[in-house]
Amino acid sequence: MRVDGLTKRLGRTRALRDCSFDLRSGTVSALVGANGAGKSTLLKVLAGLYRPDEGSAVSSGRVSFVAQEKPLYRSLTASDMFRALARLNRVWDVRRGHRWLSRFGVPADRACAKLSDGERTQVALALALAAVPSVLLLDEPLASLDPLVRREVTAELLTEVADSGTTVVMSTHGVTELDGVADHLLLLAGGRLLARGEIDSLLRQHIRYVGPRSDTPPVGGEVVHARHEDDQSSFLVHAAEDVPGSPPAGWLARPVPLDDLVLAHLAASRTAEVPA
Numbered sequence: 001m002r003v004d005g006l007t008k009r010l011g012r013t014r015a016l017r018d019c020s021f022d023l024r025s026g027t028v029s030a031l032v033g034a035n036g037a038g039k040s041t042l043l044k045v046l047a048g049l050y051r052p053d054e055g056s057a058v059s060s061g062r063v064s065f066v067a068q069e070k071p072l073y074r075s076l077t078a079s080d081m082f083r084a085l086a087r088l089n090r091v092w093d094v095r096r097g098h099r100w101l102s103r104f105g106v107p108a109d110r111a112c113a114k115l116s117d118g119e120r121t122q123v124a125l126a127l128a129l130a131a132v133p134s135v136l137l138l139d140e141p142l143a144s145l146d147p148l149v150r151r152e153v154t155a156e157l158l159t160e161v162a163d164s165g166t167t168v169v170m171s172t173h174g175v176t177e178l179d180g181v182a183d184h185l186l187l188l189a190g191g192r193l194l195a196r197g198e199i200d201s202l203l204r205q206h207i208r209y210v211g212p213r214s215d216t217p218p219v220g221g222e223v224v225h226a227r228h229e230d231d232q233s234s235f236l237v238h239a240a241e242d243v244p245g246s247p248p249a250g251w252l253a254r255p256v257p258l259d260d261l262v263l264a265h266l267a268a269s270r271t272a273e274v275p276a
């Protein structure tokens, strides 16, 4: 997947601004950002539902998209939809779809209108997987699922995509759920990509320094967050390169968990003025 200088306007809103990133096939990316940051818009451009105003977005192979609203035919059962879509798609693995539903105990012979919200999510995921996609785009797929099923769904999805080499981009507000699941992070704020890259590298490059009261951090790099007390300062620094092993004298260096890293960037983006 290659996105280059992507800008998308919706009405008078610039929902995406000059976004660029590449994703190798088989990667699993967490797409995070505040409400209105542009996550759904990015997924819709990647799915080919929106055309870029500037720049480009190219995904190779078959693309499956599970939209946030999970539109399904309410009067049809999952089995009805599997049959109908088998006729419309050249590649269609109905057994894979049914396997997913049985795994989560979702009835394939009940009209979607009579399923719970979480069960409808499972039908939407089953349809997306039955299309045997090379790229799987999921817009907040976990939102309607209970905590135990969330964990099971992410684990099962990982197994499914690892076996097939599928590239996954999944938007979410629950970053902790994707810790250990996603290998890439795409962090959007005001339509711009604030941070992106391999999660392991981002975690190595973000360090919290705690030391004597100071207006400046003890090392170079972007200050994502700073807090000052009477005789102590704390800086969360994003270094361009991996951070050296030992901190400067008088300072403690602490690793930053993924959810803290994301929250710090989101908080910083809220206070920063985003130029129109």
Ligand SMILES: Nc1ncnc2c1ncn2[C@@H]1O[C@H](COP(=O)(O)OP(=O)(O)OP(=O)(O)O)[C@@H](O)[C@H]1O
Pocket (backbone or CB within 6 Å): 010, 011, 012, 013, 014, 015, 033, 034, 035, 036, 037, 038, 039, 040, 041, 042
């Ligand atoms: N059809 C539309 N017309 C005009 N503006 C729109 C339209 N759809 C979305 N927007 C605006 O584009 C921006 C990005 O919206 P988007 O739905 O992509 O955000 P999001 O990150 O998915 O948010 P959420 O986490 O709340 O789902 C928002 O400011 C939103 O108000």
